[in-house]
Amino acid sequence: MKYALIIVDAQNEFSHDGKRAVPNHRAAIAAIARWLTHARERGWEVAWIQHHNRPNESPAFAPGSWGAEFSPEVQPRWDDGHEQLFQKDVYGAFTGTGLEPWLRERAVSHLVIVGFYAHMCVSTSVREALVRGFEVVIDPDATGAAALQHPELGTQSANEVRRSAFLHLMHLGAHVARTPDSIWSASPLAAR
Secondary structure (H helix, E strand, C coil), X not given: CCEEEEEECCEHHHCCCCCCCCCCHHHHHHHHHHHHHHHXXXXXXXXXXXXXXXXXXXXXXXXXXXXXXXXXXXXXXXXXXXXXXXXXXXXXXXXXXXHHHHHHHCCCCEEEEEEECHHHHHHHHHHHHHHXXXXXXXXXXXXXXXXXXXXXXXXXXXXXXXXXXXXXXXXXXXXXXXXXXXXXXXXXXXXX
């Protein structure tokens, strides 16, 4: 069994000054940084997923913009061969990116998926991983969401959106671990 950390869209656009700010960005980035340290210390593979909007979409996540850059607190390292960049212009990290072959070549079977938005790109990426047969661990503290409202369906706070997204994913077979140490209890298999 081999683990990989998938960091989905940990980009400036979700920070306080970004076009898609999430209320808990600072805390979520700190949690992502803890997972990143854990992964690096154990020699896990780390997949960096970077979102770019298409030219006909919102100016958020424009290639080359500050908003599309990774948050300064979590930056890739390319020096040891364990970290790889995958760029996408859709919600799922597995769609059209080459992520799955990269993971399979490295015999990865278990994923820890963190990042932004919980209800969009993280949720879609977790679902894609589950249907491909990966075991998936998620950390609700290492992600964030936006509040949602609809005239007929009502409103949900950002925290409610995040909680709802993860409740759905748990029902589909994902596991929750809030710290690297708790991954042992999140899955019946040990994380090494």
